[in-house]
Amino acid sequence: MSAVSDSAAAENCFDIEKVSDLFEGSLIDDDDVRMEDYLEAYEEIMKFFLLMGSVFTFVSSDVRNKLDILYDLRQQDNEENKHFDSIKTMLLYEKGASLLHQKGYVSGSRTLLRLHRGLEFVYEFLLRLQDVADEEKAHHVCKSAYNDTLAKHHPFLIRKGAQVAMFAIPTRGELFKRVCSDANVSNAIQRLPDMLRNMQNVYNRTDQLYTLEELHSLP
Numbered sequence: 001m002s003a004v005s006d007s008a009a010a011e012n013c014f015d016i017e018k019v020s021d022l023f024e025g026s027l028i029d030d031d032d033v034r035m036e037d038y039l040e041a042y043e044e045i046m047k048f049f050l051l052m053g054s055v056f057t058f059v060s061s062d063v064r065n066k067l068d069i070l071y072d073l074r075q076q077d078n079e080e081n082k083h084f085d086s087i088k089t090m091l092l093y094e095k096g097a098s099l100l101h102q103k104g105y106v107s108g109s110r111t112l113l114r115l116h117r118g119l120e121f122v123y124e125f126l127l128r129l130q131d132v133a134d135e136e137k138a139h140h141v142c143k144s145a146y147n148d149t150l151a152k153h154h155p156f157l158i159r160k161g162a163q164v165a166m167f168a169i170p171t172r173g174e175l176f177k178r179v180c181s182d183a184n185v186s187n188a189i190q191r192l193p194d195m196l197r198n199m200q201n202v203y204n205r206t207d208q209l210y211t212l213e214e215l216h217s218l219p
Contacts, residue, residue: 014048014179016188020195023202032088034207039070041202042115044178045122055169058162059118059150066111073108084108087206091213100218110218116206121149123199130192134173139166 026037026062049060076085083093092110124145180188210216
């Protein structure tokens with residue numbers, strides 16, 4: 001394979017090291033998360049969903065829309081008003097301006113809450129995947145991760161459809177080959193613990209912000 005082909009393949013794969021670095025760099029001050037880095041990391045996670053194919057349609061079909069909403073809101077920022085520069089500034093702005101329940105307003109806080117819930121699922125799935133052998137089917141850890149996270153927020157029909165789709169998940173070894181280029185599989189597995197640690201730090205900090213502002217139950 002040519003160097004150009006190798007580069008193109010890498011760009012289309014799930015880059016665990018990139019996600020790790022972006023999440024690590026997104027942590028600002030002692031209690032905030034930079035929105036730009038969070039969204040860029042989520043773009044890589046979106047690749048993971050897409051590379052898994054129809055298995056993760058129940059997640060990926062909604063993620064693209066949520067990311068685009070947050071990009072649009074960020075475009076409204078200027079030098080004087082950077083309301084969507086971080087998760088904390090967004091929550092405080094929308095809550096303080098009484099925008100969270102304003103008719104016709106698409107809330108960034110509500111939108112990001114859905115991504116936040118999706119991130120918990122990705123974290124739990126990849127965390128549990130570490131304990132699966134390469135030749136072992138991975139659908140059972142995906143199902144357990146889903147049932148412990150996203151299933152709590154999905155209606156019955158989506159839950160049943162997701163659980164059926166998960167039976168198509170391959171072995172752990174095949175899964176990593178599908179989402180990472182063959183040359184990067186061993187490196188990806190080696191980098192996975194660092195990525196999970198940084199992902200968990202971002203998740204916990206975001207979760208705490210929503211808890212402090214009492215926004216976990218946004219409709």
